[in-house]
Amino acid sequence: MKHFNLIKADFRRIFRGKALYILLAVSFGYIALMTVIFSLIRLLEGDSETYYAFAQTGFPLFLFMMGPGIVMAIAVSIFVGSDYSYNTFRNKITAGNSREKIYFSALTLSLAIGAIFFVVFYAMIILGARIAFGGFFFHENTGWVFLLFVPIYVAMISIMVFVSMNIKSNAGGIVINIAIVYGLTFISLMVSMVLGMLNPVAAEAILMIFPHSIREFLHSNMATLSGRNVGLAIGISFFYIIAATVGGIALFRRKAIK
């Protein structure tokens, strides 16, 4: 178990701290609030067509504003960045841990936290949707979409770890990581629009690698979940994972620790 000492130490401090529980409570509170608001609208409006149109755009839109990606961006920046703010990276280095090991430990910790938020957030969304609308209003292939989210989130967290391990400012890390969540979505939409004219399959795949694309929530067109573009989306995710991790380690190895 010697090689897992850092991961063990990181988990010990995360679970001892308050930040994780505060972020979980905020996530829970936000979705609960959305559920209450939409339930009230339904109560007032009834099962009208206007209501359903509103629910199908409004609910996803609010989820998009603070999806698990945003919470993950904050969590990763806080937990990884705390080693900079407390200057505790040097404890790890002078205790004989290589910088690669420190990086992988931070990545493992971030993925584990990402998994916690992923499960909690989507479980609450599904539950919230059941309460507010009487059921999760997406399509029959939603399960597959969620599975596809796994490599996508791993890619996103890998990029966030890359940022947090190489930016000393905690606040800066949070801002950049949130910008990445929104920025990549925007860029992907742009790239997808351009690519769409040349290669529709690649365009769909690029669009799919960003789970915050409102489109995923708004449309139930499962034609996009074809084998080719799912494969391409996974491939692009793995490219991000490898590029971010290799690049992140290379930069962190050269970094002067205060």
Add this chain to the structure above:
Amino acid sequence: MEKILETFDLTKTYGTQNAVDGVSMTVNKGDIYGFVGLNGSGKTTLIRLITQLVRPTSGTFKLFGEEFKQSFFQSVDAEKRISSMVETPSIYLNMSAVDNLKVQCTIANIPIADNPERLLKLVGLDPTSKKKANSFSLGMRQRLGIAMALVVEPKLMLLDEPTNGLDPEGIIEIRNLLLHLNKEMGITILISSHILTELSKFATCYGFIHKGKLLKEASAQEVFDSCKTVISVECLNAQLLVSKLEKDFPVQLNGASVEVQGNDQTMSQILQVANDNKIVITNINKQEHGLEDYFINLIKSVDTNDTI
């Protein structure tokens, strides 16, 4: 004497500036090595180089007689462990002292057992306290930082300004703790500081660094021997006093006053000579030139040579 740390032409360059410039130094087993330099002279950078927080531009160093290996920082070989506290203590401020030490034990692969409680008692902190480190005073944080460094039971500790910002009581406590670690636990200590009067109370040898260059290494005895006590005497017949004293003391006439190098007994001897020869003394005072003067003179001579 067993060499614990040797650096060979160690250099760290930032841009065009040499923060550490070809430093070759030696720390022997059992030393309390006082690393003396002005702010920005390269003390911290050198410690950071040895602890691998930054990489050297050139040069090497040996620890325990061997080329540097990452394992020196690990708990594998009990005889070859080192630890450090660089500038401010690295502690999780949102955790208690015990939790900080538990995390550090895990990071260093040391069984937790009763280690945290034992180390906290050793550094004089309450092991039962649940207080978070963010409510600690600076002195308590420094002591916790030292406890963190002691987790691996090091044979060499590198401490960068451990008394910085402490009140006099805190300084004395840290000094006594370091003396205990050195004398009772056999830990060799390299300590950097610019509070030279404090350092001179317990360092066994010194390394003087200025503008990134190691100017000199000397034992505490050598420094002590070089530090002069000068007694300045003003009297009515200075010439006569000089002639009477010059047989026994290094003496010189400086304007109207006679300057005599000596020690604590010299003053009474001068008074005796003056009395025997009926020389009327109008003023007499003693100036002690300690480590501070030694260091200032050393850097002045270097700066003067640089200017020339």
